[in-house]
Amino acid sequence: MAWETVIGIETHVQLSTKTKLFSRASTEFGKSPNTNVNLIDCGLPGVLPSVNKEAFYKAIRFGLAVGAKINQTSIFDRKNYFYADLPKGYQITQMDLPIVLGGTIDIETEEGIKTVNITRAHLEEDAGKSIHDQFDGYSAIDLNRAGTPLLEIVSEPEISNAKEAVAYMKAMHQLVTYLDVSDGNMSQGSLRCDANVSVRKVGDPELGTRTEIKNINSFRFVEKAINFEVKRQIKQLENGETVTQETRLYDSVKDETRPMRSKEFANDYRYFPEPDLLPVVISDKEMQDIKDSFPELAKEKEKRFAKDFGLSEYDAQILASSKIMADFFEQSSKETKNYGLLANWLIGEIGAFLNKDAIEINQSKLTPANLAMLINRIDDQTISGKIGKSIFEEMYASGSSPDEIIESQGLKQISDDGAIEEIISTVIQENPSQVEAYLGGKEKLFGFFVGQVMKLTEGKANPNAVNAILKEKLK
């Protein structure tokens, strides 16, 4: 029996505004608990919210980028529920009149480009954080995150499998980072999603009963959680059981989803229009200002990289696929001319290191200036490409500049022909039998001589010079 999967995704994007949605407290990540909190964020009696327009501008930028309708008048509603990290006992969100309506996002699938429709995107405030495992017998509350602006983007149920869901999230990540709407930092929760998953028999016009997997915060988990959930649902249906509509959590350690306690979702949220805020009106001039300052998106950047830096289409595409990587490339390019080598390094060596540590380049100790310097030292033959790699390892680990490392470790390449000749003479003198064999036709031994020279120079000899002089001497 053939099954098909239907997935809709709600993405929560934390907007990169300096201050919160309804207060002027900072949104900076990683501060001591309860320090980015003011009277409004902790819901003291008598305080009132006031809207941060910057969050609206970012939401509108997103809306314009996906070709949505922008509601220039939008209203806030209260979603009422009790929880210890929700100070007011309600969340201010948008229900009936969200800022963004409709739109589409293109994703890359194995079958090619697929267009996913966006239902809506609305602004809301985030809750604080509850910590249940650090204080014996107590729960701790950190309100730093309370009131941080979120854009919740709801897709139509048009995603057909876990891989497409990942592609959708990657496209979303690329878009929001390019738009400077969010820093997109998934490990810090800036981009997370809820996946609504159901299965049905192929050809069945009715949707199956769905479950909602909450709060998934990495591409890998999106794929694993959905795959687990699809298998679980199919197994249940094939056993003649039914799927229960419920909210589930993905446990990455056990690689499974399991139901959340029913209390946590059996709420009647009693939505009603927020009486403390007037409808928010965005003027035509504000709309025009947003359009006039629209940032370059990935596709445009890709074309410009190929054209302006003479990169291959492939290299341009890879670099432009990540805003952070593209920005790093562009900043480095201001201080070196060998763009091709720069691109190669970023895509190859550096990409591998970042992947291994699962970090973005702006979270590493590398700086664009240091990388450009490394490229320049290889380009002007101060060091060899091979030495470059060991210098890079040191730069990556310590954040030192290449010149500092070259200087302190004496790694400067020997390009002086006289010095190289002298070393080659020594090697020839010390290895008479190999010389005889080579001259007798065993040409593979050439590599042996190069190796010996490199050994004596600790790899610092300019390989081109070594090759040329060796060939001459061994005639």
Place this chain on the structure above:
Amino acid sequence: MSIQFKTIRELREMLDEKAISSEELTNETHKLAEDLKELNCFVTMNKDASIEKAKLIDQADKTDSVLSGIPLAQKDLFCTEGLRTTCSSKILSNFIPPYTATAVMKLENAGSITIGKTNMDEFAMGSSNETSYFGNVHNPWKKGYVPGGSSGGSAAAVAAGIVPAATGTDTGGSIRQPAAHCGITGIKPTYGRVSRWGMIAFASSLDQAGPLARSAEDCAILLNEMSGHDSKDTTSLDIESTDLLNSINQPIKGLKIGIVKEFSLGDLDSEVQNRFEDSKKLYETLGAEFVEISLPNISASVPTYYSIAPAECSSNLSRFDGVRFGYRAENTGDLNDLYIKSRSEGFGDEVKRRILIGTYALSAGYYDAYYKKAQQVRRLIKNDFALAFESIDLIMTPTSPGTAFAFGSKGTQNPIELYLEDLFTISSNLAGLPAISIPHGNVNSMPAGLQLIGNFLREDQILNAAHIFQQNSAFHLDKPSMEEF
């Protein structure tokens, strides 16, 4: 020299003539409050800080503001930095705010001296001040009688002559009805004229702060200071401020006053009707014209109000959960237990009743029938007023269907009985319009109030009409004997 029953104008003269210092005035005020402690109109006194401030004002010897050195009382739902703010609720009985409400801040910046926080119905929910955690307030005119509510402590403190004026808040009549019951003047401004920042919310779309005083003129003095746009309250109106003192004392010849057909006054106590007719005659002799008007949807005011106000209150009061501030029950189990016990022990019956009504009105399946319908009716009521004001300048009604009543005599069996106290006052909150209550004689030896409702932002007109009335009558000068206290 006694300072009791003095108006702001009179105290200003005494201060300017150095007949009394601000420090002496403040001390006298505290002494008076202490002597009249039995009234129970104060929840918390601000003795040391108020005397300190009075000394500073005496030293500065600056009299550029009419309020400089004048003692005032603040309703205990305005947050006051460093001074306990309880909303007359157990749940906030230990709450000391770290900030001051804008309305109070403006009055204090004008040099006035906060001498204490006044008793009120718990979270402003009530019309008799009997829901206070801190006990009933006596009406200065008669011991054992209510002062009205919810700003009952403020009204009693002014009526007893302890302070010349006090702040109040009005969600459905909470300034006007106690002003009427205590024989003083109180005005609820247009929604948005006074910032709500720092006012502990009951029903956000209806709440509005205003003054209670011994005259319309003193109300104008206070309202002048309290008004103004506040960037911290986006619902406060961004309008140019007008000096309300300048707009009073204008002739009212040709003023068109509407009498609402649908308020069948014939059903009221005949003495209430007589006072109303007397006031009508006075206005007629002063040149005003009376016009019968129709507000076709006005009869729906009370049910509309009692859908919207509890709905907003049920949400506004969610923050009182025992987690971050206020009362927390002891010996609680899990989080839900903490909520249930803290809120069950912390809130009084009337507050719980309204939270339940409001939660019901907003719940899935009932929202359309109650909250949404009520908002639609509210719109109709607003439109009725807008239409009426095309042909009239203001509307006149009694403030309250009756006068102050004995403790425990109303609403104990049936809360609806008390809800009808607000029959004439509620509609101006629903429509966001300004309205004033002025004393206009006694009914069965207790003061009765006359209400003037103005058009949107026309506080100048109702204050002027009230002032002219007071220039041509002496009802506002009546004082309770205070012999029982």
